Amino acid sequence: MITQQQIDAIIDAVIAELQRQGVGNERGSALHAIAPSHASELNLDLPDITTSEYRTRSYVENTRKPDVLRALMSTTPSRIGIGHAGPRYRNIPQFIFLADHAVTQDALFKEIDPALLQQFNLFQVQTQASNRQEYLLRPDLGRKLSDAARKTLQEKCVKNPDVQLYVSDGLSAAAIEHNLRDIFPVIQQGLQQAGLKMGTPFYVKYGRVGLLNDVNSIVDAKVVVTLIGERPGLGRAEAASVYMGYRPQPDSSDADRDVVCNIFNGGTNPLEAGAYVVEYIKRMLKHQASGIKLKLIEQGASK
Amino acid sequence: MLLRTKLFGKTYEFRDLRELMGKANEDKSGDHLAGVAASSAIERAAAKYVLSEAPLWALYENPVAPYDQDEVTRVIMDAVDQNAYVQIKTWTVGQLREWILDNKTTNDDIKKIQNGLTSEMIAAVAKLMSNMDLVLAASKIRVVTHANNTMGEMGRLASRNQPNHPTDDPDGIRAEIYEGLSYGSGDSVIGINPVDDSLASVQRLLEMSYKVIQNWKIPTQNCVLAHVTTQMEAMKRGSPAGLVFQSLAGSQKGNESFGISVGMLDEAYEIAKKYSVVPGPNYMYFETGEGAELSADAHHGWDQLTLEVRCYGLAKRYAPFQVNSVVGFIGPEYLYDARQITRAGLEDHFCAKLTGISMGCDACYTNHARADQNSLENLSILLAAAGCNYFMGVPMGDDPMLSYQSNSFHDAPSLRQILKLRPLPEFENWLVEMGLWDAEKLLLTDKAGDPTMFVR
Numbered sequence: 097m098i099t100q101q102q103i104d105a106i107i108d109a110v111i112a113e114l115q116r117q118g119v120g121n122e123r124g125s126a127l128h129a130i131a132p133s134h135a136s137e138l139n140l141d142l143p144d145i146t147t148s149e150y151r152t153r154s155y156v157e158n159t160r161k162p163d164v165l166r167a168l169m170s171t172t173p174s175r176i177g178i179g180h181a182g183p184r185y186r187n188i189p190q191f192i193f194l195a196d197h198a199v200t201q202d203a204l205f206k207e208i209d210p211a212l213l214q215q216f217n218l219f220q221v222q223t224q225a226s227n228r229q230e231y232l233l234r235p236d237l238g239r240k241l242s243d244a245a246r247k248t249l250q251e252k253c254v255k256n257p258d259v260q261l262y263v264s265d266g267l268s269a270a271a272i273e274h275n276l277r278d279i280f281p282v283i284q285q286g287l288q289q290a291g292l293k294m295g296t297p298f299y300v301k302y303g304r305v306g307l308l309n310d311v312n313s314i315v316d317a318k319v320v321v322t323l324i325g326e327r328p329g330l331g332r333a334e335a336a337s338v339y340m341g342y343r344p345q346p347d348s349s350d351a352d353r354d355v356v357c358n359i360f361n362g363g364t365n366p367l368e369a370g371a372y373v374v375e376y377i378k379r380m381l382k383h384q385a386s387g388i389k390l391k392l393i394e395q396g397a398s399k
Numbered sequence: 400m401l402l403r404t405k406l407f408g409k410t411y412e413f414r415d416l417r418e419l420m421g422k423a424n425e426d427k428s429g430d431h432l433a434g435v436a437a438s439s440a441i442e443r444a445a446a447k448y449v450l451s452e453a454p455l456w457a458l459y460e461n462p463v464a465p466y467d468q469d470e471v472t473r474v475i476m477d478a479v480d481q482n483a484y485v486q487i488k489t490w491t492v493g494q495l496r497e498w499i500l501d502n503k504t505t506n507d508d509i510k511k512i513q514n515g516l517t518s519e520m521i522a523a524v525a526k527l528m529s530n531m532d533l534v535l536a537a538s539k540i541r542v543v544t545h546a547n548n549t550m551g552e553m554g555r556l557a558s559r560n561q562p563n564h565p566t567d568d569p570d571g572i573r574a575e576i577y578e579g580l581s582y583g584s585g586d587s588v589i590g591i592n593p594v595d596d597s598l599a600s601v602q603r604l605l606e607m608s609y610k611v612i613q614n615w616k617i618p619t620q621n622c623v624l625a626h627v628t629t630q631m632e633a634m635k636r637g638s639p640a641g642l643v644f645q646s647l648a649g650s651q652k653g654n655e656s657f658g659i660s661v662g663m664l665d666e667a668y669e670i671a672k673k674y675s676v677v678p679g680p681n682y683m684y685f686e687t688g689e690g691a692e693l694s695a696d697a698h699h700g701w702d703q704l705t706l707e708v709r710c711y712g713l714a715k716r717y718a719p720f721q722v723n724s725v726v727g728f729i730g731p732e733y734l735y736d737a738r739q740i741t742r743a744g745l746e747d748h749f750c751a752k753l754t755g756i757s758m759g760c761d762a763c764y765t766n767h768a769r770a771d772q773n774s775l776e777n778l779s780i781l782l783a784a785a786g787c788n789y790f791m792g793v794p795m796g797d798d799p800m801l802s803y804q805s806n807s808f809h810d811a812p813s814l815r816q817i818l819k820l821r822p823l824p825e826f827e828n829w830l831v832e833m834g835l836w837d838a839e840k841l842l843l844t845d846k847a848g849d850p851t852m853f854v855r
Contacts, residue, residue, distance in 0.1 A: 156848055156849050158845070158849075159849045159851055160849065160851060160852070161851040161854065164851040164854045165849070165850070165851050168574040168577065168578075168850055168851065168854070169574070171568060171570040171571035171573075171574045172564055172568065172571030172572075172574055172575055172794075173564075173565060173799045174562075174563075174564070174571070174575050174793075174794040174795075174797065174798075174799055175794045175795035175797055176574060176575055176578040176794045176850060177578070177850070178794075178795055179848055180582075180809060180843075180847070180848045182813075182816075183582075183809055183812040183813040183816055183842075183843055184809055184813060185795070185809060189795065193772070193795060193796075193797065196797075197766075197771060197772065197804075200766045201766070201771075204766065204767055232731045232732065232735070232767060233428050233431070233432070233731065233732055233735060234432065234732065235732055267767055327765070327766060327767055327802070328766045328767070329766065329799070329802045330766065330797050330799075330802075330804060
C-alpha cells in the first residue's frame with residue numbers, strides 16, 4: 097500500500113522538476129519580462145499590476161493542481177489564490193491591494209475638476225458642510241444648502257420646472273468625473289425630446305442624497321434628480337448613483353425616492369443608466385408619484 | 400443629585416449620570432453627533448474623575464431606559480444576582496477599576512461578582528480605563544463556550560471563515576471556504592453573510608457549507624447570517640445549521656428597528672437548542688456595534704458605549720457561543736478614524752468579557768473612514784494580546800459583498816505565530832491531521848495556502 101506521505105513526496109518531486117524546466121512557476125515578481133540591463137545602471141520599468149492579468153494570476157507557490165486553482169479563482173472576485181510569505185502576503189498581491197486602497201482614498205478626498213463643470217455649464221454651490229471632514233462627520237449638514245447656496249439658487253434657477261437636475265460629489269468626486277460626460281447629455285436630451293421643461297442644472301459640493309428635499313424648497317420642480325458619487329469600494333471609486341423623487345418635501349425619505357445605482361463602465365453603463373433615468377422620470381410624471389408609492393400604483397395598474 | 404468638581408480652579412458640574420457618562424467617554428464622533436460628548440479635553444477629564452467617585456448603586460438605579468418601558472433593561476435587571484450585587488453596590492466605579500486591575504484579583508474572583516453588575520456599571524468602569532488597562536483587564540477574564548468545538552480557553556485564538564460573495568454563488572463561496580481552511584481559518588464558525596436573505600437562499604447556503612464540514616469532518620459549525628426569523632424557518636424545515644445569528648441593539652426601540660424582540664430571540668434560542676446540528680450547549684452568534692442605536696434614534700440620550708454594553712447584557716441571556724462587535728463598519732460619523740475605532744474595539748472586548756460572554760472582534764473599516772489595513776492589523780494585535788476569542792477571516796481582508804475591509808485569512812496564523820497562540824483544540828488536531836499546521840512550532844506548514852487540496 098502506498099501511503100499519503102509517499103504520494104506527497106512523488107508529487108513534490110514532479111513539481112520540482114517542472115519548476116526546474118520553467119513550467120508552472122508562480123512568479124512573485126512582475127519583473128519577469130524585462131531583460132537584465134547593464135549591471136551598473138538601475139533601470140526599473142515595471143508593468144501595471146492593476147490590470148486583470150495580474151489580478152487573475154495565481155500567487156500560490158507549488159500548487160499541486162494549477163488548473164483546479166485557476167478554476168476556483170474564476171468563481172469569485174474575492175482575493176483567493178494569493179499565496180503567502182511566511183503567514184503574510186506576497187509582494188505583488190500586497191501592492192495590488194495597496195494601489196486599490198490608495199485610489200479609493202484619493203477619490204474620497206478629491207475635488208471636482210472645474211473644467212468639467214464649465215464644460216457642462218454647471219455653476220457651483222455648497223451645502224452647510226464647510227469641509228470634507230465636517231461632511232463625513234455630520235451627514236445632516238450635507239442635506240442642507242448653505243445660506244449663500246440658497247441665495248444663488250434663488251437668483252439663477254428657473255422656478256417650477258418639470259425636472260430639476262443637479263450633480264453632487266457625494267462620497268466620490270471621481271465618480272462624477274468618470275460618468276458625467278456620458279450620462280448627462282443622455283438625460284438632458286431625453287427630457288428635451290419628451291418636451292419637458294428643464295430646470296437650471298448646477299453642482300453641489302458636499303451633498304448627501306437627502307439634499308433633494310432642500311433643493312426643491314427653492315426650485316419647486318415636479319421631479320428632482322441628482323447624480324451623486326457613491327461610497328467607494330476597494331479599488332473602485334468611479335461608481336455613481338442617480339436618485340430622484342416626485343415633488344420632494346422636507347420630510348421625504350428614501351422610501352419616496354427611486355435610484356439607479358452602481359453606474360460606471362463595468363457596472364450599469366452610464367449611457368444606459370441615463371436612458372433608465374429618463375424612463376423613470378416619465379413614469380413619475382405620469383403617475384405623479386415616486387418610490388414605494390409609484391411601485392404600488394404601477395402594480396395596481398398592471399393587475 | 401450633585402456631580403461636581405474643580406480642576407485648575409474651574410468648576411465642572413454635570414446634571415445627571417446620563418450627562419456624566421456621555422462626557423466621560425473617550426472622544427468619538429458618534430457622541431458628538433448625539434450631542435452628549437464633552438466639549439473639551441478638560442471637561443472629559445473632569446467627567447472621568449467625578450464618575451470614578453460615583454457608587455455602583457447609583458448606576459444600578461439609573462439605567463438608560465426605565466424598567467417598565469424597555470425590555471432590554473428588564474432582561475439586564477432581572478438577571479442581576481442580588482447576592483453578588485449586595486457585595487459591590489457601595490463600591491465606587493473607581494474602586495471597581497482598581498479592584499479589577501489588582502494582581503490579587505483573579506478570573507475566579509471576577510466571576511463571583513460578575514452577575515451583580517449591570518451594563519451601565521460595566522460601561523462606566525471602561526470609561527475610566529486607558530487602552531492598556533482594557534487589554535490587561537480583559538486578558539484576565541476567560542469565557543469558555545462549546546458548540547462543536549471549544550472556544551475561549553487561554554492560549555487559543557480562533558478565526559471565523561467569512562466567505563462572502565457578491566452574488567451568493569455557492570461555487571465561489573465554497574472556493575473561499577477552501578482558501579480559508581487552507582490557512583487554518585474556520586474554527587470559530589464558517590459564517591456566510593448572504594446577499595439574498597430569502598428562505599431558499601439561506602437553505603441552499605446552509606446545505607452547501609454543512610456538506611463541506613461533513614465531507615472533511617471539520618470540528619466547527621456553520622451559520623448563514625440572515626435575519627433570525629429566516630434561519631428559524633430554515634431549521635424547522637430541516638436545514639442543517641450550527642449557530643443561529645442575529646444583530647442586536649442595546650434598547651428595545653433599537654431592536655425594533657432590526658425587526659426583533661426579546662420574545663423572538665427567546666423563541667430562536669429554543670429552536671436552536673432543538674434543531675442545531677452541533678452538540679452545544681452554546682448555539683447563538685450575535686453581532687453588535689457602537690452607534691447602531693443612535694442611527695435608529697433609539698439611544699435615549701445616552702452615549703454609544705453604554706448602549707453597546709447593554710447589547711452584551713441582552714446577549715448573555717442566550718449563553719452565546721460567540722459575539723463580536725463589527726467595530727468599524729458603521730462609518731466615520733460614529734467612529735471617525737483609526738484611533739476611535741481602536742479605542743472602541745478595546746472597550747467592546749473588555750466590556751463583553753466583564754459581562755461574561757464569549758467575545759471576538761470584527762476589526763474593520765469602511766472606505767470613508769480614516770483608517771486602513773495597518774490600523775486594523777494594529778487593533779487585532781492589541782486584542783489578541785487581550786485574549787480576544789476570535790477575528791474574521793476574509794480573503795485578503797477585502798469583502799466584495801459587504802464592501803468593507805476586515806482581518807484576512809493570513810492574520811490569524813500571523814497572530815498565532817507572534818503571540819504563541821493555538822487554534823481551538825479540536826480544530827488544531829484536525830489541522831495537524833490535514834498536514835496544515837505544525838503544533839510544536841505553532842506555524843502553518845508548507846502545504847498551507849493551496850485551496851486545491853480540498854478538491855478531490
